[in-house]
Amino acid sequence: MKRKVILTIASVLLLGFSAFIFAGCDESGSGGGGGGAPAANNNQGAGAGTSTGSGSVNVGIVLPTKEEPRWLQDEAKFKEVIGTTEYTAEVMFSGGRSDTEKQNVEVLVGKGIDVLIICPHDATAAAAAVDVAKKAGVTVIAYDRLVPETDALDYYVTFDSVSVGEAQAQYLVDQATGTGNPLYLYAGAASDNNAFLFFEGSWNVLQPKIADGTFVIKNSSEAVNLQDKAQLSREEMSKIIGQISTNWDFGIAKTLAEANMTAVSAEDKGHVFALAPNDGTARAIADTFAVNVDSYVITGQDSEIESVQYIIDGKQSMTVFKDTRSLASDAMNMAVSVLKGEAVDATASYNNGMMDVPAKQSPIISVDINNLVSVLIDSGYFSADLFTGLN
Numbered sequence: 001m002k003r004k005v006i007l008t009i010a011s012v013l014l015l016g017f018s019a020f021i022f023a024g025c026d027e028s029g030s031g032g033g034g035g036g037a038p039a040a041n042n043n044q045g046a047g048a049g050t051s052t053g054s055g056s057v058n059v060g061i062v063l064p065t066k067e068e069p070r071w072l073q074d075e076a077k078f079k080e081v082i083g084t085t086e087y088t089a090e091v092m093f094s095g096g097r098s099d100t101e102k103q104n105v106e107v108l109v110g111k112g113i114d115v116l117i118i119c120p121h122d123a124t125a126a127a128a129a130v131d132v133a134k135k136a137g138v139t140v141i142a143y144d145r146l147v148p149e150t151d152a153l154d155y156y157v158t159f160d161s162v163s164v165g166e167a168q169a170q171y172l173v174d175q176a177t178g179t180g181n182p183l184y185l186y187a188g189a190a191s192d193n194n195a196f197l198f199f200e201g202s203w204n205v206l207q208p209k210i211a212d213g214t215f216v217i218k219n220s221s222e223a224v225n226l227q228d229k230a231q232l233s234r235e236e237m238s239k240i241i242g243q244i245s246t247n248w249d250f251g252i253a254k255t256l257a258e259a260n261m262t263a264v265s266a267e268d269k270g271h272v273f274a275l276a277p278n279d280g281t282a283r284a285i286a287d288t289f290a291v292n293v294d295s296y297v298i299t300g301q302d303s304e305i306e307s308v309q310y311i312i313d314g315k316q317s318m319t320v321f322k323d324t325r326s327l328a329s330d331a332m333n334m335a336v337s338v339l340k341g342e343a344v345d346a347t348a349s350y351n352n353g354m355m356d357v358p359a360k361q362s363p364i365i366s367v368d369i370n371n372l373v374s375v376l377i378d379s380g381y382f383s384a385d386l387f388t389g390l391n
């Protein structure tokens with residue numbers, strides 16, 4: 001699938017929310033995480049507030065799993081933004097399963113939703129779920145992850161995912177001196193389009209630094225085979241991701257890192273560099289590296305509370321801050337525009353292989369110990385008392 005982003009002039013719609021009721025929501029089935037670093041707040045109920053009956057829900061929100069703190073952060077931000085509109089909304093979690101995801105959509109359609117906001121668990125399988133909504137006349141907004149090869153999407157709300165990968169790679173480049181630095185590559189789930197966008201962004205920045213000898217790839221023969229190519233096709237990325245995918249699963253990330261550590265020689269376990277695709281996998285890989293290498297630089301993404309603590313403790317080098325307040329409010333703004341029959345605020349467009357999907361794209365911020373307090377605490381995103389050792 002080809003990513004095409006066309007920036008247009010942002011038309012900022014300031015829509016007042018009046019009373020959004022956050023209805024009950026639940027997750028069945030097993031989650032996509034597990035093992036390694038445990039998820040925080042995992043015992044939290046997925047939803048809170050007024051339960052709604054048939055025909056009474058305006059906006060349905062389907063998120064992939066409660067097993068990863070990232071999606072609980074999004075849920076919390078949805079709760080914050082939907083509290084003041086005149087409409088009702090309900091969040092459901094898919095438990096890391098495509099069949100549950102489709103059932104959730106059917107339940108929400110049965111409750112009379114006019115707008116569906118969906119973050120797919122498995123991008124390809126989600127086409128069937130969004131089709132159900134589309135056929136029922138529901139406006140479909142893809143949230144964070146694109147659904148490829150379907151014409152059932154109306155809008156896409158996302159962060160600039162290529163720039164997430166670029167920020168991660170740039171951090172590694174900025175920390176590296178000399179040549180021959182061991183580089184370990186890890187990626188997200190091949191079933192998630194974002195995993196390709198993140199990897200594409202990272203490759204853009206890393207490839208010249210592999211070509212000039214700054215880094216030496218240690219854990220992917222496919223990446224080594226392709227290391228002279230500045231731009232990779234989807235198929236080429238698939239080959240690499242096939243070897244280094246964590247499937248967004250902490251346990252798989254840990255097992256993969258352990259296998260890598262067993263396979264390499266002592267000289268590749270000195271000061272090493274790791275491209276970890278997100279915070280959950282970063283913590284799992286970092287825990288493994290901590291007992292195997294002399295020192296490491298490792299990336300992340302999402303600014304999960306546990307990883308912010310890891311950065312404070314010197315166990316993770318950086319994270320990418322994706323402000324879920326903006327994403328949730330962008331999605332809800334779109335939903336409210338649709339419900340009111342007003343123009344929708346789209347600033348970009350993504351091609352999903354079948355159509356150009358009008359999109360709203362949010363920027364990201366690279367965070368390490370130097371700007372952590374100003375970006376994450378002073379901005380009010382997290383309260384300082386969630387962390388120890390900040391001062």
Ligand code: BGC
Nearest residue numbers: 068070145192194248278302
């Ligand atoms: C999201 C990341 C998240 C990952 C695993 C991606 O699609 O963009 O923020 O860490 O999925 O859930």
